[in-house]
Amino acid sequence: MQTTASLEEITHLQDSVRRFVRQEVAPHLADWEVAQMFPRSLYTRAAELGWLGLGYPEHLGGTPASAALRNALTETLARESGSGGLMASLFSHNIGLPPVLRWGSDALQAEVIPGVLRGEKIAALAITEPGGGSDVAALRTTARLDGGDYVVDGEKVFITSGLRADWLTVAVRTDPANKGRGGISMLVVPGDSSGLSRSPLHKMGWHCSDTAHLRFDGVRVPARFLVGQEGAGFKMIMGNFNGERLAMSVMALGFAERCYTEALDWACTRKTFGSALVEHQVIRHKLMDMKMRIESTRAWVAALTARLDAGDEGAEWVAQVCLLKNHATQTMQFCADQGVQILGAMGFMRGTACERVYREVKVMMIGGGAEEIMKELASRQLGL
Numbered sequence: 501m502q503t504t505a506s507l508e509e510i511t512h513l514q515d516s517v518r519r520f521v522r523q524e525v526a527p528h529l530a531d532w533e534v535a536q537m538f539p540r541s542l543y544t545r546a547a548e549l550g551w552l553g554l555g556y557p558e559h560l561g562g563t564p565a566s567a568a569l570r571n572a573l574t575e576t577l578a579r580e581s582g583s584g585g586l587m588a589s590l591f592s593h594n595i596g597l598p599p600v601l602r603w604g605s606d607a608l609q610a611e612v613i614p615g616v617l618r619g620e621k622i623a624a625l626a627i628t629e630p631g632g633g634s635d636v637a638a639l640r641t642t643a644r645l646d647g648g649d650y651v652v653d654g655e656k657v658f659i660t661s662g663l664r665a666d667w668l669t670v671a672v673r674t675d676p677a678n679k680g681r682g683g684i685s686m687l688v689v690p691g692d693s694s695g696l697s698r699s700p701l702h703k704m705g706w707h708c709s710d711t712a713h714l715r716f717d718g719v720r721v722p723a724r725f726l727v728g729q730e731g732a733g734f735k736m737i738m739g740n741f742n743g744e745r746l747a748m749s750v751m752a753l754g755f756a757e758r759c760y761t762e763a764l765d766w767a768c769t770r771k772t773f774g775s776a777l778v779e780h781q782v783i784r785h786k787l788m789d790m791k792m793r794i795e796s797t798r799a800w801v802a803a804l805t806a807r808l809d810a811g812d813e814g815a816e817w818v819a820q821v822c823l824l825k826n827h828a829t830q831t832m833q834f835c836a837d838q839g840v841q842i843l844g845a846m847g848f849m850r851g852t853a854c855e856r857v858y859r860e861v862k863v864m865m866i867g868g869g870a871e872e873i874m875k876e877l878a879s880r881q882l883g884l
């Protein structure tokens with residue numbers, strides 16, 4: 501349990517995020533999107549600023565932090581950058597490392613985590629397969645013990661940072677006789693393993709994020725890279741999703757806010773029929789419909805974050821996180837749609853945040869657990 505963040509800490513963090521985006525992201529974002537990649541040096545820069553290690557223990561090179569402070573980083577970076585691709589890859593370690601941190605041996609943690617938090621190595625999480633992502637228990641990639649190694653065969657798809665990850669936390673079936681959740685384990689696969697091939701995927705949005713298809717053909721991984729116990733992988737995966745879903749909700753909030761401010765600025769300066777857009781009641785009401793959804797999302801995020809910081813991660817909290825993810829991403833979708841409408845043709849042009857967020861909302865509604873799955877999981881957590 502972490503104490504909550506002080507206003508001073510949050511303000512300081514927000515100021516440094518604004519400066520970073522203004523000086524080191526905004527001037528280059530369009531080029532990175534065309535290149536479908538941002539420079540690797542951005543990881544070391546984010547590490548220097550203390551952001552990669554936020555929430556990780558000190559002995560591994562991190563800085564313990566409350567969920568409130570971590571969310572302040574996520575929301576501000578989302579709002580200022582307006583780029584889901586940047587955030588997805590820059591922080592892919594936040595989905596790749598937690599299983600290692602929570603369940604891995606001390607030796608495995610010491611081998612994998614510090615280099616990532618220094619920004620020298622990249623970590624990713626590989627669960628989804630060509631056969632499906634929602635039904636995790638049905639995954640087919642296998643890892644069989646042979647001497648002191650696991651031998652991995654199979655495929656993973658849509659993997660964020662998959663092209664250049666140095667460490668891949670991979671969900672594998674270690675018990676071929678158990679076709680359900682009990683046969684699944686988590687294994688860290690070094691990115692330079694022989695037999696691992698990776699190819700890029702081209703997407704609707706998140707253009708500066710690398711997203712890959714991975715093939716494992718007889719990849720040998722020393723058994724020390726197993727995370728925790730064999731057969732415990734499903735539980736690890738499910739626990740890991742909670743943090744990811746809360747973070748995605750906070751990102752969605754930041755992107756919605758960005759659409760709102762861009763639309764408001766535009767509405768204040770653009771003149772039609774002799775007056776600024778904002779002076780037309782219809783436009784003001786669109787802005788208020790955006791604001792209403794943003795504020796309800798913000799309040800819900802704050803409530804669940806406070807519960808997390810107080811140590812409450814029970815079934816009811818998990819259900820609320822699932823529903824929050826749906827609400828936050830619907831807020832983002834609504835605000836992107838209304839934002840583009842208020843900007844008119846300009847909202848259809850590359851370079852506006854509304855245009856980018858409009859393209860990037862569907863992945864937020866699908867990745868990390870799709871809407872339908874979120875409702876189902878929430879209802880089961882609530883005992884329905």
Ligand SMILES: Cc1cc2nc3c(=O)[nH]c(=O)nc-3n(C[C@H](O)[C@H](O)[C@H](O)COP(=O)(O)OP(=O)(O)OC[C@H]3O[C@@H](n4cnc5c(N)ncnc54)[C@H](O)[C@@H]3O)c2cc1C
Nearest residue numbers: 625626627628632633634658659660867868869870872873
């Ligand atoms: C850009 C991007 C980055 C990603 N990054 C990663 C990553 O880093 N690591 C990783 O492991 N995965 C990643 N994913 C994959 C993502 O987590 C999956 O796409 C997601 O879990 C859904 O799986 P699926 O796409 O296979 O859809 P499916 O499971 O095939 O489902 C298709 C649709 O059917 C719905 N559906 C499925 N089952 C039911 C049901 N029982 N009842 C009603 N509706 C149902 C789903 O909600 C969805 O809308 C990424 C995806 C994208 C697009």
